[in-house]
Amino acid sequence: MSALASNADEGREIARPTQSQREPEWLRERLHAWIKTRAGDDAAVTEVELPSANGMSSETLLVQAVIDGAPESLVVRVAPLESSDPVFPSYDLDGQFRLIGHVAETTDLPLPKLWWSEPDDGPLGAPFFVMSRVDGRIPPDVMPYTFGSWVTEASAEERAEMARRSVAVIAQVHAAPTDGAAVDQPLPGETALQAHIRRLRDFYTWASRDGEGAPLIERGFAWVQENLPAESEPVLCWGDARIGNMIYDEFTPAAVLDWEMAALGPRELDVAWMIFLHRFFQDLTEMAGMEGLTDFLTREQAAADYQAATGHELRDLDFYTLYAALIHAVVMYRIQTRAIHFGQAAAPDDPDDMIMHRKTLEAMLDGTYWESIK
Ligand SMILES: Nc1ncnc2c1ncn2[C@@H]1O[C@H](COP(=O)(O)OP(=O)(O)O)[C@@H](O)[C@H]1O
Ligand SMILES: [Mg+2]
Structure with a gap:
């Protein structure tokens, strides 16, 4: 996941x-x-x-x-x-x-x-x-690859190549037929994105059933509902489309793993998830006072790489990257609630503190995030 x-x-x-x-x-x-x-x-x-x-x-x-x-x-x-x-x-x-x-x-x-x-x-x-089992290397989550790893040790050219090939994986997933794919279907009258949001809401309702929930997540859902973009034709989305879910041979994807979040959805869903997850790690790295990888998987470059691979111009990336940050917030809320339940973490005074990237999500909701990054 x-x-x-x-x-x-x-x-x-x-x-x-x-x-x-x-x-x-x-x-x-x-x-x-x-x-x-x-x-x-x-x-x-x-x-x-x-x-x-x-x-x-x-x-x-x-x-x-x-x-x-x-x-x-x-x-x-x-x-x-x-x-x-x-x-x-x-x-x-x-x-x-x-x-x-x-x-x-x-x-x-x-x-x-x-x-x-x-x-x-x-x-x-x-x-x-x-x-x-596939041999190769995976960008680590712990400690994040941005803190120092084979990804940071690579040259800028090698990383650009890696990003281009990783985005091309998403493009290839999107070319798979949706017919015959074992994923949930939207309900009658729902678009693929609306179905996706409904399932995220259901998951959040379930995850917060014994607690007070997190105001930031509620705010995120309200924003998403108010800012729903017009959608392109849905495609098969990988779901957990991120470099940490691929095994690489040098800088080329050798295995695409982790299909449990796969769903029908607009193309932007996967590309925005890949962009956001890099930003998530990058923001943590900068908070720790390190430089990380500012030039890697940028929003502009990933969108350009996707367009070069598919001919599709991605739209509404403000929406989709915020939605990615919301999905991640809900999952993190669930993980933290569970850790508290098991006595492995203390409940914070402010439930929004359960969301590690709360500042990122807040800035996205305020419309200041993308201009604030280097
Ligand atoms: N086919 C495979 N070959 C080699 N390693 C694998 C393979 N499938 C999973 N792994 C290892 O297991 C880890 C977790 O797998 P993944 O499918 O990403 O599931 P999740 O993140 O949900 O636990 C991977 O990061 C990788 O280290
Ligand atoms: Mg995984």
């Missing part, structure tokens, strides 16, 4: 309950028995590891297996256990598996090879799917 740099370390512990059901040896034995039902009696699972990597909403298992006599490095994505009070109210791992399959069949995007989906709770206690 999204880049929860604020407390990804704490979140990771919460998201990884220590019950035996999520211990490597328990998982290995269960997967070993299960893989034989899919790949035959000589198949084996030799090792299961729980990595510390980007993301925190579903569980990612790194698995070594033997299939048809050959060693295979696999990744298993498992829905979180109910007992862990998951970040989202529901998880559709089989839907993600089918969506990745659809994108693999209809585009040239680099995607991990898919093996199997197991929608049944029986084998591991929760649904899961299996894909091949």
